[in-house]
Every structure is written in structure tokens, then in C-alpha cells.
Amino acid sequence: MSMRDTPSILPLSVQRLCFETDGKRLLEDVSFTLPGGGVTTIIGPNGAGKSLTLRLCHGLLTPTSGTVHWGAAPGAAVGRKRHAMVFQRPIMLRRSVRANLVHALSAVGAADAALRVTAALERFGLNDIAERPARLLSGGEQQRLAIARAWSLSPEVLFLDEPTSQLDPGATRQIEGIIASLASEGMTILMTTHDLGQARRLGVRILLLNKGRLIEDAATARFFAAPGTREGQAFIAGELLW
Amino acid sequence: MQNPYKSQQKIRGFRVLDVSGAFAAAFALIVGLDPQFLQVVGLSLRVTLTAVLLAALIGVPLGAWLALARFPGRSAVIVLVNGLMGLPPVVAGLIVFLALSRSGPLGGLGWLFTPTAMVIAQTLLVLPIVLALTRSTLEELWGEYRDHLTSLGMTGLRAIPTLIFDGRFALATGLLAGFGRASAEVGAVLIVGGNIAGYTRTMTTSIALETSKGDLPLALGLGIVLIALTLAINAAAYGASRVGARFAG
Numbered sequence: 001m002s003m004r005d006t007p008s009i010l011p012l013s014v015q016r017l018c019f020e021t022d023g024k025r026l027l028e029d030v031s032f033t034l035p036g037g038g039v040t041t042i043i044g045p046n047g048a049g050k051s052l053t054l055r056l057c058h059g060l061l062t063p064t065s066g067t068v069h070w071g072a073a074p075g076a077a078v079g080r081k082r083h084a085m086v087f088q089r090p091i092m093l094r095r096s097v098r099a100n101l102v103h104a105l106s107a108v109g110a111a112d113a114a115l116r117v118t119a120a121l122e123r124f125g126l127n128d129i130a131e132r133p134a135r136l137l138s139g140g141e142q143q144r145l146a147i148a149r150a151w152s153l154s155p156e157v158l159f160l161d162e163p164t165s166q167l168d169p170g171a172t173r174q175i176e177g178i179i180a181s182l183a184s185e186g187m188t189i190l191m192t193t194h195d196l197g198q199a200r201r202l203g204v205r206i207l208l209l210n211k212g213r214l215i216e217d218a219a220t221a222r223f224f225a226a227p228g229t230r231e232g233q234a235f236i237a238g239e240l241l242w
Numbered sequence: 243m244q245n246p247y248k249s250q251q252k253i254r255g256f257r258v259l260d261v262s263g264a265f266a267a268a269f270a271l272i273v274g275l276d277p278q279f280l281q282v283v284g285l286s287l288r289v290t291l292t293a294v295l296l297a298a299l300i301g302v303p304l305g306a307w308l309a310l311a312r313f314p315g316r317s318a319v320i321v322l323v324n325g326l327m328g329l330p331p332v333v334a335g336l337i338v339f340l341a342l343s344r345s346g347p348l349g350g351l352g353w354l355f356t357p358t359a360m361v362i363a364q365t366l367l368v369l370p371i372v373l374a375l376t377r378s379t380l381e382e383l384w385g386e387y388r389d390h391l392t393s394l395g396m397t398g399l400r401a402i403p404t405l406i407f408d409g410r411f412a413l414a415t416g417l418l419a420g421f422g423r424a425s426a427e428v429g430a431v432l433i434v435g436g437n438i439a440g441y442t443r444t445m446t447t448s449i450a451l452e453t454s455k456g457d458l459p460l461a462l463g464l465g466i467v468l469i470a471l472t473l474a475i476n477a478a479a480y481g482a483s484r485v486g487a488r489f490a491g
Contacts, residue, residue, distance in 0.1 A: 094490035135491025
């Protein structure tokens with residue numbers, strides 16, 4: 001289930017990323033580098049540009065200006081199967097759990113699809129519900145399937161857009177456990193969250209966005225101990241950013 | 243034995259319908275598998291099923307394309323297709339008649355007053371239904387699936403098989419609606435088929451003709467089959483949605 005035998009697509013280098021739509025600038029001059037490994041969390045208030053940043057990195061949107069570079073060679077094309085994304089609201093095809101996994105693997109032309117499906121069902125505890133319609137699962141099970149589906153593609157980088165925002169505490173804990181274990185196995189994870197506790201528990205690094213700008217980029221421990229910006233202090237204190 | 247075709251009697255100089263006798267005679271036709279009756283039912287089913295099949299072959303891919311494509315004038319095309327769902331059958335019949343008549347562009351084919359002409363006319367009636375329902379079903383699905391499929395690199399034409407497969411139960415309902423419309427219509431097949439006995443006479447044109455002649459048993463018998471067909475179609479549509487909800491969520 002690993003793609004470590006192929007050259008790494010990391011680091012991910014985001015340079016002066018801007019995104020504009022309907023004459024409104026939603027992301028302004030965002031730059032950061034993701035060298036690989038661990039969980040990096042993007043935090044910030046609603047409308048800060050967190051999900052937008054993930055979508056631009058994953059290639060779902062094209063930046064107005066700025067660049068997203070994968071690997072050492074700028075502009076090198078990176079197949080989408082090397083990085084995968086899980087959305088805030090799990091997108092479940094109108095098929096069984098197993099068929100959802102099979103579909104994703106067929107889409108990327110995986111040769112060992114059957115093996116990967118078996119491994120994903122086993123790894124994420126989905127065996128008992130493998131034949132159930134995915135859309136009839138609970139929120140936690142759906143999110144588990146969404147992560148399993150992304151994991152089955154053997155990505156080197158996983159983008160998670162607020163993966164626990166719609167889950168109860170039990171399901172949240174389960175998903176956090178999965179994220180931590182994936183990171184411990186060497187998968188690079190870039191995720192957005194509103195939950196500061198979650199950012200603290202999971203992340204080794206924090207990117208604070210506000211109004212489309214990157215306000216702070218710091219190690220998690222340092223960010224929570226001594227935020228380097230006034231906005232960082234205000235955000236931790238639970239004050240609204242302006 | 244009572245003549246099953248004699249369903250009218252005169253009372254004080256007025257013609258009075260013998261309705262109960264007509265019903266009895268109609269059931270006798272159905273149960274006795276009357277050859278004339280079976281021929282009419284068989285032709286009707288053949289024409290309508292062929293028309294629905296053709297409409298599906300054309301309408302589903304075209305509807306899928308319309309669901310995903312973005313081009314100037316797309317909204318106008320959608321309005322036009324939706325509007326054509328209400329195309330009056332006689333107008334469809336007239337259009338096909340003009341196209342297939344001796345002086346029409348397709349007159350040389352010699353299809354007028356044949357079952358082929360009836361299939362074309364019914365296809366014209368069913369196609370907008372299939373096209374419009376496919377478009378709306380798949381557009382809604384695309385809105386839901388877009389991020390996931392794009393993430394997998396499945397955009398444009400590559401997304402269509404997934405959307406059609408996942409929308410299969412809704413599409414089946416659309417096809418059944420098309421079948422219902424085609425099997426019940428009379429105007430178009432009457433104009434382009436000519437209602438020729440034993441050749442282009444369908445259930446609906448027979449009902450119209452036999453009723454005007456006062457031969458109620460055959461009209462009623464065919465009417466009962468049509469109603470049974472309509473009920474079966476609705477049951478199938480309901481079943482498709484139930485199966486969809488159970489197996490696909």
C-alpha cells in the first residue's frame with residue numbers, strides 16, 4: 001500500500017497564491033512550504049480561505065496568480081493519485097461501501113484494486129458494513145469510508161477539509177485516531193479545522209489564515225505557548241478576528 | 243350465446259349502451275386471447291418499446307452531455323427541451339407526416355403509414371421526456387459528486403458513466419414515464435400510421451375507431467389492457483425508486 005518506491009512529490013511549495021472570483025479577492029499572497037511528514041493544520045475564522053487553500057493545492061481550482069509546485073522540479077505535473085482529498089461533507093456514491101472503494105481505484109487505474117479494497121476495509125474497520133449502501137451510513141462511518149477511500153489510493157499527501165466538523169465527540173475521537181496513525185506511518189497531512197484543541201492534539205505545525213492572508217506559520221507548541229501575532233493571540237483567546 | 247360485439251340496443255327509438263354486456267364481452271376477448279385483439283396489443287407494445295429504446299439511446303447520452311456542458315445558449319436549449327415534453331402528439335404526428343409524405347424530405351423512404359413511421363412519431367414524443375429527466379437527474383448528481391470525481395481526475399466525458407450508473411433508478415423512472423406517454427397517445431400514430439387494420443392499428447387508435455363504430459367490447463378490452471399497463475408502469479416506477487432507496491441510498 002505504499003508509493004515510497006516512487007520519487008517523492010514533496011516538498012509542496014506554495015508561492016504568492018492569490019484567488020479571485022467575481023471581482024472579490026478571497027486569497028491574497030499566501031506562501032508556505034510543506035516539506036513532508038506530520039500533520040499541518042490550517043486554522044482561522046469562517047471565510048479565511050482555509051478550504052480554498054486546500055482546493056488550490058489539490059488542483060480543484062486554478063489560482064488567479066501564484067503557483068503550487070510539487071517536488072523539486074517546478075511546474076512538474078503530479079498525478080492526482082499522489083495526493084488525495086477528503087471533504088468536509090463526505091461525498092458518497094450511491095453504491096455500497098465496497099463499490100465506493102472499487103470505483104475510486106478504477107478511476108485511477110489501480111492494478112491491484114482488489115487487494116487494496118480488502119486492505120482498506122480491514123484497516124478502517126469497514127468489513128462488517130462492506131455491502132451496505134454508503135449513503136445510509138452514519139456520519140462517522142461515512143467519514144471513515146471517505147478517509148479509507150482516499151487512503152486506498154496510496155497518496156503521499158492527504159488533504160482533509162474539516163474532517164470532524166459534523167461528527168459527535170465519539171466519532172471525532174475515532175477520526176483523530178485514524179489521522180494520527182496515518183501521520184505516524186509517514187503520510188503528510190494538511191488539514192483545516194475550527195477546533196483549536198484538535199489542532200493542538202494533532203498538528204505539528206499551524207498556519208493561521210485570516211481574510212485570505214497567512215497571518216502566522218508556526219510550530220504548534222510555540223503557537224499555543226506564545227503566538228507571534230496579535231491576531232494569533234486574539235484567535236486563541238476566542239476573540240473574533242477583524 | 244350472446245353476440246359479444248352487439249353492445250347496443252334500442253329502447254323507444256334511442257340507442258342505449260349495454261355496458262355490463264360490453265364488459266363481459268371485453269373480458270371474453272382478453273381471456274380467450276382473441277387473435278385480432280392480440281395483434282393490436284402486440285403491435286402497440288412493439289412500436290412503443292422500440293420508440294422508448296430509441297429515445298433512451300439518443301436521449302440519455304445527449305441529456306448527460308447537456309448536464310455537464312457549458313455553452314452560450316444552454317439555458318435556452320434546456321427551456322426548449324423542457325417545453326417539448328408537452329409537445330402535442332398531433333403536432334408530432336404532423337411533423338413526421340410532413341417529413342415522410344411523398345413531397346417531404348424523407349418521402350423517398352416510403353415509411354408513411356407503416357409501423358416505422360409510428361415509431362418515429364413516438365420517439366419524437368418520448369425523446370424530450372428522457373432528455374429532460376436525464377439532464378436534471380445527472381446535473382443534480384454532478385453538483386453532488388463534482389469535487390470527488392474531479393479529485394479522481396474524472397471530469398467531462400469520463401464522469402458520465404458514473405453519473406448514469408448512480409442515477410439509474412431515476413433514469414428508469416424517466417423511461418417508464420416516456421413509455422406511459424407513448425403507449426397512451428393516439429394523435430401521432432393515427433396521423434402517420436393511418437390506422438390500417440392488421441398493420442398499423444394500435445390499442446389507442448382501435449379504441450377511438452371501435453368506440454365511434456359502437457363496438458364497445460373491443461374498445462373496452464383494449465382500454466382494460468391500457469389501464470393495466472399504466473398501473474404496471476406506475477408500479478414499476480415506484481418499485482424502481484424503492485429499490486434505489488434500498489440499494490443505493
